[in-house]
Amino acid sequence: MHTEHQRCAEACYQCAAACEHCALSCLQEENIDMMRECIKLDVQCAALCRLAGQFMALESKHLPSLCRICVDVCKACAEECSKHQHPHCQQCAKRCRACAEACLQMAA
Amino acid sequence: MHTEHQRCAEACYQCAAACEHCALSCLQEENIDMMRECIKLDVQCAALCRLAGQFMALESKHLPSLCRICVDVCKACAEECSKHQHPHCQQCAKRCRACAEACLQMAA
Amino acid sequence: MHTEHQRCAEACYQCAAACEHCALSCLQEENIDMMRECIKLDVQCAALCRLAGQFMALESKHLPSLCRICVDVCKACAEECSKHQHPHCQQCAKRCRACAEACLQMAA
Amino acid sequence: MHTEHQRCAEACYQCAAACEHCALSCLQEENIDMMRECIKLDVQCAALCRLAGQFMALESKHLPSLCRICVDVCKACAEECSKHQHPHCQQCAKRCRACAEACLQMAA
Numbered sequence: 001m002h003t004e005h006q007r008c009a010e011a012c013y014q015c016a017a018a019c020e021h022c023a024l025s026c027l028q029e030e031n032i033d034m035m036r037e038c039i040k041l042d043v044q045c046a047a048l049c050r051l052a053g054q055f056m057a058l059e060s061k062h063l064p065s066l067c068r069i070c071v072d073v074c075k076a077c078a079e080e081c082s083k084h085q086h087p088h089c090q091q092c093a094k095r096c097r098a099c100a101e102a103c104l105q106m107a108a
Numbered sequence: 109m110h111t112e113h114q115r116c117a118e119a120c121y122q123c124a125a126a127c128e129h130c131a132l133s134c135l136q137e138e139n140i141d142m143m144r145e146c147i148k149l150d151v152q153c154a155a156l157c158r159l160a161g162q163f164m165a166l167e168s169k170h171l172p173s174l175c176r177i178c179v180d181v182c183k184a185c186a187e188e189c190s191k192h193q194h195p196h197c198q199q200c201a202k203r204c205r206a207c208a209e210a211c212l213q214m215a216a
Numbered sequence: 217m218h219t220e221h222q223r224c225a226e227a228c229y230q231c232a233a234a235c236e237h238c239a240l241s242c243l244q245e246e247n248i249d250m251m252r253e254c255i256k257l258d259v260q261c262a263a264l265c266r267l268a269g270q271f272m273a274l275e276s277k278h279l280p281s282l283c284r285i286c287v288d289v290c291k292a293c294a295e296e297c298s299k300h301q302h303p304h305c306q307q308c309a310k311r312c313r314a315c316a317e318a319c320l321q322m323a324a
Numbered sequence: 325m326h327t328e329h330q331r332c333a334e335a336c337y338q339c340a341a342a343c344e345h346c347a348l349s350c351l352q353e354e355n356i357d358m359m360r361e362c363i364k365l366d367v368q369c370a371a372l373c374r375l376a377g378q379f380m381a382l383e384s385k386h387l388p389s390l391c392r393i394c395v396d397v398c399k400a401c402a403e404e405c406s407k408h409q410h411p412h413c414q415q416c417a418k419r420c421r422a423c424a425e426a427c428l429q430m431a432a
Contacts, residue, residue: 006341013337013377017330020381023259027252036243043239043259044168046381050374051159053337057344057370060152061184065177073170114233121229121269125222128273131367135360144351151347151367154273158266161229165236165262260384267375276368278397285389292385 005056008067008102012053015074015099019046022081022092029086038080038089045077049099056106067107074100113164116175116210120161123182123207127154130189130200137194146188146197153185157207164214175215182208221272224283224318228269231290231315235262238297238308245302254296254305261293265315272322283323290316329380332391332426336377339398339423343370346405346416353410362404362413369401373423380430391431398424 023042026035052070055063078096081089131150134143160178163171186204189197239258242251268286271279294312297305347366350359376394379387402420405413 009341013341017333017337017377017381020378024256024382027256032248032252036248039255040166040240040243044163044166044170046378047159047162048170048174050378051155053341054155054344054370054374055152057341058148058152058348062152062156062177062181065180066156069170069173069177072173076169117233121233125225125229125269125273128270132274132364135364140356140360144356147363148348148351154270158270161233162236162262162266165233166240256382260379260382260386263375263378264386264390267371270371271368274364274368277400278368278372278393281393281396282372285386285393288389289386 004105005059008106009053009056011095011099011102012049012056012070015095016046016049016053018088018092018095019043019049019077022088025086025088035084038084041073041077041080042092045073045096048073052103064107067103070103071100071107074103112213113167116214117161117164119203119207119210120157120164120178123203124154124157124161126196126200126203127151127157127185130196133194133196143192146192149181149185149188150200153181153204156181160211172215175211178211179208179215182211220321221275224322225269225272227311227315227318228265228272228286231311232262232265232269234304234308234311235259235265235293238304241302241304251300254300257289257293257296258308261289261312264289268319280323283319286319287316287323290319328429329383332430333377333380335419335423335426336373336380336394339419340370340373340377342412342416342419343367343373343401346412349410349412359408362408365397365401365404366416369397369420372397376427388431391427394427395424395431398427 019042023039026039029035048070052066055066074096078093081093081096127150131147134147137143156178160174163174182204186201189201235258239255242255245251264286268282271282290312294309297309297312343366347363350363353359372394376390379390398420402417405417
């Protein structure tokens, strides 16, 4: 794998792990009512990032298009997560932003 | 799930199953040398269609963008598969075309 | 694909779709507090069933072991879902039980 | 996520990436005929490791059972890959062995 692809795949997998962890943690928060959107976006973002990581390794011709969606979903998830003070949300927002940045370069 | 979403999700999962089956069968063909591109596209198409099926059920806002990529990958896979006379390739091409058509409606 | 494998793969994908739909619907229920466990199991069950569907098509040697876990997760998800009267939970419980039954035969 | 879970999830995702890369590279090898089994195992191992990574973050009750299958599939993939001198096979075998070891601890 090219170094650039590998770095981006790592960002994708780290983002997926942060999203899954955030989703699980949100499900255990006392005030789950305000975490609905966060959980929903976490699940989508994790699934999409895992696929992007896979397409990175497969050197798919369709990688740039997929990365463009990844940028959008990661940004949406980061925006939602950054509204909450829970450490898992703050950590997830950070990983999502890093992944969005890495995917933006691959989408170009 | 809306009926339209459900029908498209079914087309996605049937396409994924046909692609995985085609990939495995290609790996067992005597003349594997000419099946390289087919296997590669099968693996990508299966993974993408499974994710599209998931996003369908999640009623993701990003579904139309994802469906547009799905249309492209399904068409590419159908085109490659239709070059080969193996029944699994012909069947896969058929499922890919059906999935591309269903996803095209969701992308609109 | 063998007919038996194909029937089981279909049960897996239908179960995955029902679980994803149930997860999303639970996230929109007014009384989300009592749906925590249901959402958690839905997400796990959907992911596992999608993988089982894939392994079915790949005719993996490790399919029986995977199907045994699938039986356990589907049963756990069905049990949790059947506690709730929401139509999406009832439907999900039904699909989970059908999938558990199909996987039990493949695990043998 | 617990540190131990996190370390294992990382091993899983690194293994998945190495397997996908190996599969793609095998598909481009001149002597593809002898890489059939390697490609087949790579695809299975990548999919299973990605799911294990997801279950790790979800702290699933069914993680130990899943990790046991992961150990088996990783070992099988490592054994096949170690038969070939291609750098991608050697690298994949290494990642598979590291993942098998990490999963073995989680399975206990």
